[in-house]
Amino acid sequence: MAIVDTVKFMTNPARVVPSPVLKRLTDYYTTVQGLTAEGVEWVSSSRLADVLGLTSSTVRQDLSHLDFAGVSKRGYRTSGLEKALACALGADRIWNMLVVGAGNLGRALVLHPEFRRRGFMIRAVCDSDVFKTGLKLRTLEVQRMNQIPQAVKEHAIDIGVIAVPEDAAQGVADLLVEAGVKGLLNLTPTHITAPEGVAVTDARILASLQELTHTLMGK
Amino acid sequence: MAIVDTVKFMTNPARVVPSPVLKRLTDYYTTVQGLTAEGVEWVSSSRLADVLGLTSSTVRQDLSHLDFAGVSKRGYRTSGLEKALACALGADRIWNMLVVGAGNLGRALVLHPEFRRRGFMIRAVCDSDVFKTGLKLRTLEVQRMNQIPQAVKEHAIDIGVIAVPEDAAQGVADLLVEAGVKGLLNLTPTHITAPEGVAVTDARILASLQELTHTLMGK
DNA sequence: TAGATTGTTAATCGATTAACAATC
DNA sequence: TAGATTGTTAATCGATTAACAATC
Numbered sequence: 001m002a003i004v005d006t007v008k009f010m011t012n013p014a015r016v017v018p019s020p021v022l023k024r025l026t027d028y029y030t031t032v033q034g035l036t037a038e039g040v041e042w043v044s045s046s047r048l049a050d051v052l053g054l055t056s057s058t059v060r061q062d063l064s065h066l067d068f069a070g071v072s073k074r075g076y077r078t079s080g081l082e083k084a085l086a087c088a089l090g091a092d093r094i095w096n097m098l099v100v101g102a103g104n105l106g107r108a109l110v111l112h113p114e115f116r117r118r119g120f121m122i123r124a125v126c127d128s129d130v131f132k133t134g135l136k137l138r139t140l141e142v143q144r145m146n147q148i149p150q151a152v153k154e155h156a157i158d159i160g161v162i163a164v165p166e167d168a169a170q171g172v173a174d175l176l177v178e179a180g181v182k183g184l185l186n187l188t189p190t191h192i193t194a195p196e197g198v199a200v201t202d203a204r205i206l207a208s209l210q211e212l213t214h215t216l217m218g219k
Numbered sequence: 220m221a222i223v224d225t226v227k228f229m230t231n232p233a234r235v236v237p238s239p240v241l242k243r244l245t246d247y248y249t250t251v252q253g254l255t256a257e258g259v260e261w262v263s264s265s266r267l268a269d270v271l272g273l274t275s276s277t278v279r280q281d282l283s284h285l286d287f288a289g290v291s292k293r294g295y296r297t298s299g300l301e302k303a304l305a306c307a308l309g310a311d312r313i314w315n316m317l318v319v320g321a322g323n324l325g326r327a328l329v330l331h332p333e334f335r336r337r338g339f340m341i342r343a344v345c346d347s348d349v350f351k352t353g354l355k356l357r358t359l360e361v362q363r364m365n366q367i368p369q370a371v372k373e374h375a376i377d378i379g380v381i382a383v384p385e386d387a388a389q390g391v392a393d394l395l396v397e398a399g400v401k402g403l404l405n406l407t408p409t410h411i412t413a414p415e416g417v418a419v420t421d422a423r424i425l426a427s428l429q430e431l432t433h434t435l436m437g438k
Numbered sequence: 439t440a441g442a443t444t445g446t447t448a449a450t451c452g453a454t455t456a457a458c459a460a461t462c
Numbered sequence: 463t464a465g466a467t468t469g470t471t472a473a474t475c476g477a478t479t480a481a482c483a484a485t486c
Contacts, residue, residue: 020476064445072485159435183435206337209378212420217309239452239454277453282468288468445485448479457470459470462468
């Protein structure tokens with residue numbers, strides 16, 4: 001029996017946050033950030049549920065994945081909850097990014113101050129178009145594609161951002177993986193394949209629009 | 220018995236495509252577009268499954284929501300499948316959009332040719348910053364916020380795009396709804412509330428990044 | 439204390455997968 | 463025909479919701 005318990009104990013901690021929960025954690029995070037900014041000190045699961053269109057049950061289940069406990073009769077202390085969420089999402093540290101593609105989307109990312117403000121630091125930008133080489137985006141000069149490996153090493157890049165035309169996406173992904181990035185943010189509509197150890201997330205901007213238009217047609 | 224059958228028949232056609240299926244339909248669409256472009260004429264559910272990391276069972280279930288049938292032993296004809304997907308997603312028509320916010324993100328959308336190419340026509344841009352009024356983005360002049368109602372009527376705007384700072388997002392959403400748009404694309408991390416009849420989709424760029432960093436921390 | 443809210447278990451609901459008869 | 467692939471039903475799996483004891 002003791003052995004069984006031990007096994008249980010040993011397998012449990014490797015608990016993965018299920019994907020729908022993870023998506024909601026990001027929602028809680030922005031909401032709670034807003035509340036602390038307003039000076040609200042306590043929030044209940046039902047209040048969060050109301051704001052985000054969920055049930056209080058879902059909220060409590062979700063927050064139980066965090067290393068943070070609420071208080072009976074009071075709810076969750078916003079300051080602690082914010083910190084716990086930031087910690088779970090990696091929002092309490094700095095992430096180094098390299099953007100490939102200096103087109104409109106790539107430039108917008110580099111110039112958008114929100115990313116920096118939230119710890120997503122764009123350290124380098126590359127583009128295959130040699131006429132863009134040397135172009136200045138804020139403090140960064142657009143580099144050649146063959147500079148990717150060196151840039152990844154030099155700046156300890158965690159995340160490669162794919163902001164190139166659709167048909168170049170997989171090739172760029174391969175280059176970034178080869179250079180040693182641990183994660184990819186894919187801004188193109190293409191499905192990207194990467195080896196086991198490399199995480200890929202799709203920004204799905206076009207997909208969002210298409211989901212929206214699908215819905216609009218039913219009206 | 221006949222009555223029961225009739226009721227079943229009458230309730231069924233109002234079938235809604237479940238959200239996870241809808242998300243995958245956009246993936247099938249880009250994949251099949253690629254295949255037709257390459258000249259591939261037939262594709263099987265298992266081929267699609269391989270490319271997108273799904274099971275063939277899921278693919279067949281999903282495609283059964285379309286008004287299009289495969290052929291035993293051959294699979295799905297890519298040309299017909301592409302058309303059926305385009306039709307389901309509203310990708311076979313033109314959608315009129317108004318962008319609020321002429322910052323980096325808003326400008327990128329207006330200038331990005333992919334949206335136009337896919338039928339998402341940005342007809343007007345507004346910004347609350349009067350110093351931006353009159354600024355030219357391609358063929359469009361940035362307009363004042365109070366021009367929103369007129370612009371929506373004049374261009375028969377279907378979709379309002381929210382590309383403003385986070386704390387202005389809900390206010391802009393309210394203005395757009397008031398002006399009569401049927402759908403909202405929210406590019407901010409904020410949760411937006413809108414009345415029943417108005418569809419909202421979140422682009423979740425920052426959320427995608429945070430999901431990614433959460434995953435990276437486990438490594 | 440009394441009442442409100444958490445944390446958690448159990449029940450329900452929905453989505454994914456397996457399996458297989460129909461079929462070209 | 464024989465073999466491969468669909469469409470669909472049934473089984474499994476996972477996520478959401480309901481319910482309630484624990485608690486501050």
